[in-house]
Amino acid sequence: MVQSVRAVPLVGNGVVVCRLSDGTAFLPGGTREEGESVDACMRRELAEEAGFLVTGHPRWFAAHSGVSYHRVPYKPYAPFPLKAWLWGVVEGEIVGPPTNPAGAEQVASVSVLRPEDAVDLLEKEGRGYAQALRFWMNSGASIEF
Numbered sequence: 001m002v003q004s005v006r007a008v009p010l011v012g013n014g015v016v017v018c019r020l021s022d023g024t025a026f027l028p029g030g031t032r033e034e035g036e037s038v039d040a041c042m043r044r045e046l047a048e049e050a051g052f053l054v055t056g057h058p059r060w061f062a063a064h065s066g067v068s069y070h071r072v073p074y075k076p077y078a079p080f081p082l083k084a085w086l087w088g089v090v091e092g093e094i095v096g097p098p099t100n101p102a103g104a105e106q107v108a109s110v111s112v113l114r115p116e117d118a119v120d121l122l123e124k125e126g127r128g129y130a131q132a133l134r135f136w137m138n139s140g141a142s143i144e145f
Helices: 038-050 115-123 129-138
Strands: 002-011 014-020 029-031 052-054 059-067 082-094 107-113
Touching: 002 038, 002 052, 002 129, 014 038, 014 115, 029 038, 038 052, 038 082, 038 107, 059 129, 082 129, 107 115, 115 129
Parallel strands: 002 082
Antiparallel strands: 002 014, 002 029, 014 107, 052 082, 059 082
C-alpha cells in the first residue's frame, strides 16, 4: 500500500532540506518504482533530490494514508485507490549535487539546517513536512545515531 516515501535525512546534527528553483522548500522523497522496496526507494530518492548517500538504516517513524482523487492509478503498478506514504529518518552525507533525472522535480539547492530552522522554513510550505519533522523531533528520538 506504500506508494511513496519521505525522508528526514541527517548530516551530523543537521537536517537536509531541498529547494526548487522557485524557492519551494521540501524534504526529499517520492514514488516507489515497480518492485522497489521502501528502503531502496529512500536511497534512490535521496540521491536524485539531494546528492545524499545513505550510510545508516532508515528508521521508519510515521505513515499516513489517503484515497486518490485520480480516476486511474498514478502509475500502473501503484496502489489504487488507497495509498500510503511512509516517513523515515536516516543518516548519511551529501556526496555531490542532486542527479535531477529527466521528468522529475529539478532541485536547485540543498542545505543542511538545524532541525529547528528546518521546521521554521518548512512550516511555510503547508505540505506536512514541518509537521512530520516536528513529530519526529518530539518523539524522543535522538538526533545522534
